[in-house]
Amino acid sequence: MILRTANLTKQFGGLRAVDAVNLEVKEGTIHSIIGPNGAGKTTLFNMLTGEIPPTRGEVHFQGKNITGLKSYQIARIGIGRSFQQNSLFKNLTVLENVRLAAHIHLGGHFSFLRDFRSYLQPIQQAQKILEEIEILDLADQKAGELSHGAQRALEVALALAADPALILLDEPTSGMSPDETIRMIRLIRKLARQRTMIVIEHNMNLVWSISTTITVLHQGQVIATGTPAEIGEHAEVRKAYLGGYSE
Amino acid sequence: MVEKALGKKKPLVDKEILLFAGLLLLLPFVLPFKSLPAEILIYGLGAVSFNILLGYTGLLSFGQAAFFGGGAYLTGILLIHLGWHPGIILILSGLIGAVFAAIIGYLSIQQVGIYFVMLTLAFNQLAFFLAYQWKSVTGGDDGLMNVPRPDFSILPGLKIPIQSNTEFFLFVWVIFVVSFVLIRRVIHSPFGRILLAIRDNPNRSRAVGYNITLYKLVAFVISGFFTGLAGGLFALFMKMVPITAIELLTSTDFIVMTLLGGTGSLYGPVIGAIVTKIASEILSELWARWLFILGVIFVAFVLFMRGGIWGLGVASWNKWKKGQKEALS
Numbered sequence: 001m002i003l004r005t006a007n008l009t010k011q012f013g014g015l016r017a018v019d020a021v022n023l024e025v026k027e028g029t030i031h032s033i034i035g036p037n038g039a040g041k042t043t044l045f046n047m048l049t050g051e052i053p054p055t056r057g058e059v060h061f062q063g064k065n066i067t068g069l070k071s072y073q074i075a076r077i078g079i080g081r082s083f084q085q086n087s088l089f090k091n092l093t094v095l096e097n098v099r100l101a102a103h104i105h106l107g108g109h110f111s112f113l114r115d116f117r118s119y120l121q122p123i124q125q126a127q128k129i130l131e132e133i134e135i136l137d138l139a140d141q142k143a144g145e146l147s148h149g150a151q152r153a154l155e156v157a158l159a160l161a162a163d164p165a166l167i168l169l170d171e172p173t174s175g176m177s178p179d180e181t182i183r184m185i186r187l188i189r190k191l192a193r194q195r196t197m198i199v200i201e202h203n204m205n206l207v208w209s210i211s212t213t214i215t216v217l218h219q220g221q222v223i224a225t226g227t228p229a230e231i232g233e234h235a236e237v238r239k240a241y242l243g244g245y246s247e
Numbered sequence: 248m249v250e251k252a253l254g255k256k257k258p259l260v261d262k263e264i265l266l267f268a269g270l271l272l273l274l275p276f277v278l279p280f281k282s283l284p285a286e287i288l289i290y291g292l293g294a295v296s297f298n299i300l301l302g303y304t305g306l307l308s309f310g311q312a313a314f315f316g317g318g319a320y321l322t323g324i325l326l327i328h329l330g331w332h333p334g335i336i337l338i339l340s341g342l343i344g345a346v347f348a349a350i351i352g353y354l355s356i357q358q359v360g361i362y363f364v365m366l367t368l369a370f371n372q373l374a375f376f377l378a379y380q381w382k383s384v385t386g387g388d389d390g391l392m393n394v395p396r397p398d399f400s401i402l403p404g405l406k407i408p409i410q411s412n413t414e415f416f417l418f419v420w421v422i423f424v425v426s427f428v429l430i431r432r433v434i435h436s437p438f439g440r441i442l443l444a445i446r447d448n449p450n451r452s453r454a455v456g457y458n459i460t461l462y463k464l465v466a467f468v469i470s471g472f473f474t475g476l477a478g479g480l481f482a483l484f485m486k487m488v489p490i491t492a493i494e495l496l497t498s499t500d501f502i503v504m505t506l507l508g509g510t511g512s513l514y515g516p517v518i519g520a521i522v523t524k525i526a527s528e529i530l531s532e533l534w535a536r537w538l539f540i541l542g543v544i545f546v547a548f549v550l551f552m553r554g555g556i557w558g559l560g561v562a563s564w565n566k567w568k569k570g571q572k573e574a575l576s
Contacts, residue, residue, distance in 0.1 A: 049454065075456035087454070089447040095252035100444050103437060104456035112438035112469075117256040119437060123249060140252035158455060 001063075002027045002166055002196055003048070008057035010043050010220075017043040019220035020057065025166070025213075030192045032199045032207045035217035041200045042084060044217070045170055048198075049081050050074040062165065076104065080164035082155045084171045084200075090144030094135060094154055097143050098126035101161035126161065133157045133187065149180035153187070160191070167197045173206065185209070208232075257435050259428060267514065268424045274521075275416050280528050282484075285416040287524045288423040289480045290504065294516035295430055296473035297501040302510035303434060304466045305446030309498045310351045310367035313374035314344035314471040316493025318478025320378065320385055323394040323488040333399055337422070337479045344475015345468045347374070352467025356460055359449075371495050378493045391488040409483075419480055426473050431513055433469060442466055474501075503541075507548050509555025518556050 003025040010018040018040040025031045033041050046052045048059055050071035058067045066074060075081075089097045103109040103122040117123070130136040135153050138146060143154055152172060159167050172188060173181045185206045188199070192210045201207050207214065208228050215225045216237050224234045231237055257263075274284035293315055300306040318340035325336045355366040378385045385391055398406040399418065409418045433439050444452045445459050452459050482488050491497060500523070501516075508519025523541065530537030552559050 051454075070453075070458075072453045072456050072458045075454060081454060083451075083454075087448060087451045089444050089451065091447050092443065093252040095249065096440070099253070100440060100452075101455040109437045109441065112433045112436040114437075115256050115258075115432070115435050116437045116440050117253055117435075123253070127249070136248075139248055158451070162456060 001025070002061065003198070004060045005048070006058045006060070008044070008047060008059065009055050010040070010047060010052065011055040016220050018047065018054075021217070021220075021222055023215060023222070025196070025198060027196050029212035030197050030199060030210045031213045031215065032201060032211040033215050033217060034201065034204075034207055038219075039217040040220040041217055042170060045081065045168055045198075045200060048074075048168060049079060075162070075164075078162075078165035079168065080159040080162055080166070081168040082159040082170055082172060084174055086148075086151045086155050088143040088151060088154055088158070090142065092143060093140055094143055094146070095123070095126055095130065095139040097154060098129050098157050098161045099123055101158045102126050102129065102163075105162040125163070129157050129160050132191070133160070149176055149183070152176060152180070152184065156187070156191075160195075165196065167191075167195055169197060169199045169201075171200050171202060173201065173203050181206075257431070259432060264424075264428060264431070267427075268420075271420060271423070271517075275413060278525070280525075281412045283524060283528060285412070285419045285484055287521050288416075288419045289477050289484060290500065290524060291517040291520035292423050292426055292477040292480070293474050294501045294504040294508070294520050295427060295513055296470045296477065298505050298510055298513065298516045299430065299434070299442075299466055299470045299473075301502070301505055302512075302515075303439065303446065304442040304463060306356075306463060306466070307364050307502070308352075308355075308367045308467075308470075309364060309495065309502070310348075310355070310371045310374075311470075311474050311501050312493050312495060312497035313351060313371045314347050314474040315478035315481070315497055315501075316374065316378060316488075317347045318344045318475030319482040319488045319492040320391060320478075321475075322479035322482040323391040324384065326394050326397070326482070327391070330395070330397070333397060333483065337476060337483075340479025340482075341472040341476035344478060345472040347475070348467040348471020349464065352464050352471070356463045356467070368495065368498075371493075371498055375490075375493050375495065378490060385488070385490075388490055390490055391482075394482050394486050394488065396483050396486055415484065419484070422476070422480065426476065427513065427517075430469075430473060434513060438462070438465070503545055505555075507545060507555055509557030509559075511554055511561075512557050515555050515557035522556065 001024055005021055005023040007020045007022065008018060009020050021044060035041055047054045050069050053068060058065055061079065099122050102125040106121050108119050127136065130139055133153050133156060135150055138150055146154065156169060156172055159169060173184045176184060181203060188206065189210055211228050213225065214228055214231045216223050216231060224231055224237045274287060278284055293311065297311050300308045321343045322336050322340045325331055351367060351370040355363050358366055379387055396409060398408050400406045409415045441457055441462055445462055449459050478492060481492060504519035504523050505516040507522060509515030526541060527537065530540055548555060
């Protein structure tokens with residue numbers, strides 16, 4: 001078990017956005033979290049990555065209790081994330097975006113006596129990631145000047161950059177054109193082969209084709225967890241969320 | 248590809264630095280005002296140090312005069328009462344600037360945006376009132392008078408004179424250039440790149456694993472060190488420490504110089520210092536309300552030329568080069 005939550009809860013005033021969620025993510029699997037808008041998916045993510053503190057409950061990562069750690073500490077112990085809304089270093093080049101994210105787990109990122117270009121390892125790591133994400137040809141462009149699709153890809157690259165043990169992707173295909181979506185689905189399938197990921201996604205095509213496990217959230221609560229086949233058969237899930245969507 | 252995306256690796260000293268240092272060396276020859284060149288470099292150092300915070304980390308600090316004044320008062324007091332070697336005193340003036348910056352910075356970066364700005368401003372006022380009230384040590388309103396400027400001895404019997412305008416300018420020039428080289432190295436280091444990342448997107452910097460509070464604090468300490476050093480030089484330059492050295496107006500001087508010159512590079516603030524100091528010298532002769540003119544120029548730049556003088560220069564240069572290329576093809 002790489003990640004486990006116990007009764008994880010977030011209360012916003014009168015609203016219980018996430019309600020006693022117990023999540024178990026196995027190493028080497030792709031675990032999708034689905035649910036209608038407002039189901040608490042992103043709030044759950046934000047608690048896993050320390051962006052917001054939980055009201056109650058605990059998060060365990062690789063056997064350690066990481067509840068209450070700050071987001072930068074959680075990033076450092078090996079959880080990388082992407083955001084639903086692009087959050088990039090817009091004025092810096094694509095390569096520099098990924099290099100910055102890669103350098104954190106390599107030596108010398110707090111040095112101020114040598115030129116940053118003397119540290120080759122983070123640069124090579126960044127190039128490797130860009131090649132994998134298939135945007136190496138955009139390396140010298142400013143992140144803010146990329147197309148939306150390329151920005152979404154860079155968003156994923158930043159999550160992967162520091163070689164984390166667990167990757168959280170928050171709606172990687174959001175706002176994409178049909179063409180871009182197809183490319184992103186192909187990309188995530190490729191990435192999924194050798195990584196452990198938790199993915200929030202609305203695109204059912206993507207969810208059904210990559211997931212080992214699916215958890216369905218509804219009004220902050222887990223209403224089902226299982227393999228794609230099990231979830232497809234689940235009567236309550238079909239009623240609450242899928243409707244006529246699954247075949 | 249890497250070079251196009253990240254730029255060329257910069258050695259500690261290169262042609263760019265030599266050209267820049269050489270041009271600054273011309274200041275006493277082209278300016279008719281005798282003591283102005285040294286003053287320009289002192290303020291230039293303060294403005295460059297401020298730009299580490301504004302231009303590279305995105306922190307608008309109104310607390311710079313506390314570091315500048317701290318360095319100036321410490322230098323004055325040590326020279327008057329203990330008469331230590333000015334080299335040691337100048338290093339100490341940098342250190343006290345760094346300590347003040349660590350305290351004010353630590354307390355201010357707990358907040359962001361306008362609250363951060365107001366905190367730095369409030370701490371600067373606090374430092375000012377301390378200097379104002381503590382008359383026995385600082386001279387209060389009258390300033391700290393009669394600060395000696397001893398020669399700079401290197402070996403027993405070998406002294407570098409720093410008495411005349413030219414001698415003192417050269418002394419300041421050496422310290423300025425060394426400081427500038429070091430600051431440029433910091434800006435191009437992995438640490439400096441993280442500052443840029445924080446300016447661009449603090450949330451993402453945190454999400455990829457950087458403790459941005461710590462980085463901001465270290466940026467403050469580095470800025471405080473060089474600002475304190477500039478303050479120490481200022482005490483030697485004036486042979487006294489006026490209360491204005493620690494006043495909020497001195498903080499705004501650095502801000503105006505930096506915004507006017509341009510925040511996008513380390514050269515911008517120096518150009519801003521040159522332009523404002525020369526302009527104030529000329530305009531104050533012509534019209535008693537000269538600050539008004541400077542204010543209008545400043546507003547025009549902030550409204551219409553966000554890159555400052557340096558940004559304007561770079562843009563025109565690129566345009567000209569593009570024109571040349573098109574004419575050739």
